[in-house]
Amino acid sequence: MARQVTGMVERHGMGLWLTHLVMIAGVLVIFFPIWLAFVASTVTQPEIVRPPMPVWPGDRFVENYTAALFSGVNVPVLVMLGNSLIMAVGIAVGKIIISLLSAFAIVYFRFPARNLFFWLIFLTLMLPVEVRIVPTYEVIAGFRMLNSYSGLIFPLIASATATFLFRQFFLTVPDELAEAARVDGAGPMRFFWDILLPMSRTNIAALFVILFIYGWNQYLWPLLITTDPSMNTIVMGLKQMFPSGDDVADWPVIMATSILAMIPPVVVVISMQKLFIRGLVDSEK
Amino acid sequence: MATVTLDNIRKSFGTDEVIKGVSLDVADGEFIVIVGPSGCGKSTLLRMVAGLETITAGELRIGGTRANEREPMDRDIAMVFQNYALYPHMSVAQNMGYGLRIKGLPKAEVAAKVRAAAELLQLSELLERKPRQLSGGQRQRVAMGRAIVREPKVFLFDEPLSNLDAKLRVQMRLEIRELQAKLGITALYVTHDQVEAMTMADRMIVMNEGRAEQIGTPLDVYERPASLFAAQFIGSPSMNVIEAEGREDGMHVGDMLLPNPTGARGPVMLGLRPEHLVPAPDGPLALRVLLAEPLGANTLLHGMLAGGQNFTASLPGVHTTGGAEVLHLGIAPEKMHVFDKQTGRRLG
Structure with a gap:
């Protein structure tokens, strides 16, 4: 050495x-x-x-x-890429919005059973999609959201991890900042929008990357609720291209699809790398 | 510009009463310093005036109207925080203009007001910078600027100088005072630093355990402290307090006999400021000097009285003492402070 x-x-x-x-x-x-x-x-x-x-x-x-x-095997890859993109962006953006708001509520407002709610959210960390997949399916089917983007996105949108992350970040923001905003006449949502949100910029970027990839890589849930090939996402579509039984696989096209499926996450990571690293390493205070 | 009236203000957190009834009348344009040790409730009191804490009981009037239930922004106050509380992602100009923008003032007007305030605080060069690119003193100025542009009726300062180094603190002290005088805005200023309190205040309020020990001009508090606490808190080095017994012929401290200016009888606490002691060969106090601290202009002599009480004297010029020298000291009777032994209140 x-x-x-x-x-x-x-x-x-x-x-x-x-x-x-x-x-x-x-x-x-x-x-x-x-x-x-x-x-x-x-x-x-x-x-x-x-x-x-x-x-x-x-x-x-x-x-x-x-x-x-x-043309693809079952569906053109372009369609699947589009579906995946909508789902991944929907999940990432939705998760960020919801967890920002819930973390904001938990940190800055005193309401009854505040801690109980926090722990309830935290508890869901222990319940991944697979555990609650049957009841979730039942609910989504009841809402007639099978084979739709909302069906793909909504069940995956609540995020204990992101809520927890933003809560921890908000806790490090000095109380005086909220008080200064109050003296300046900013209401709670104004404070959230004008001060808290810009301060969380790097955290949001870092989270977006992680959540985008999480959304992009979803397999089981899209597999369950999309029966219409035109709603297939790329990750599950890729698996469905594999031959079953005696079918002959069109490997070059499958491999091309694999390569195409990798590109969007790579682009997201690379384009947000600077913000992503800053979000993980330092916080601007 | 307004008067501020605190009428028997109280604050409880649960069953814990932290402000136990404080009353104060602040005149228009007056600079009031609230001073006390940490945990005495001074910041809580200020935050209640600001509207950041609810008032449990009593009435707060700003400009003659009840303000208990008003939101901070409707009280016409501006506050400067200890850690400045500047918005980190906004430029200096945005920080200063934020309150005005929320009020919905036109952009041009906000910019003009920010420029005027920046001029006043010598911040014009820095308007485009972010807070993290500023030094502590500059951040402090921006925090002041943010308060000024709102043209409030009352300035509230919560230990604004405690994050600055000693030299800058002296400078900012003067600047804040000058600025306040120039603008003529009523100010409440919280500090734990008695020097700040002495130098800045028109009147000061000495707080202890949620009560106002004394309200008065700095010299009032210094010359006629209302209680043992106020006496010991104000003045540096702090006042010597020794047990004494008042009799017909004077104050008896052990074997030593001092004058009895108030004619008090019985056991009392006697307060003698170190700087009021004068060397006198036939003086009544015999101080066995254990340690001399020469400060240049004067010398602090720490030691013990004949009765074993710790005692400090501050004498002008340089005094060197060799070992356990015994120094005889005297004091003018009008400089003696006599306090009740039980209540700690001033006698006479």
């Missing part, structure tokens, strides 16, 4: 090379399957099934991706 360690993080000479080597190796290990998927999405079906497996991209990129986007 490194001999010339001058600080906790800073390394020189061998240490520097070694750490980089390990990092590059790690990246390769993680990246290789993605690379294979990409390669598979650019070749023909016979090329995939014939050993050895190709490791360099073929010449069918445009054909395969066009096929995936506009």
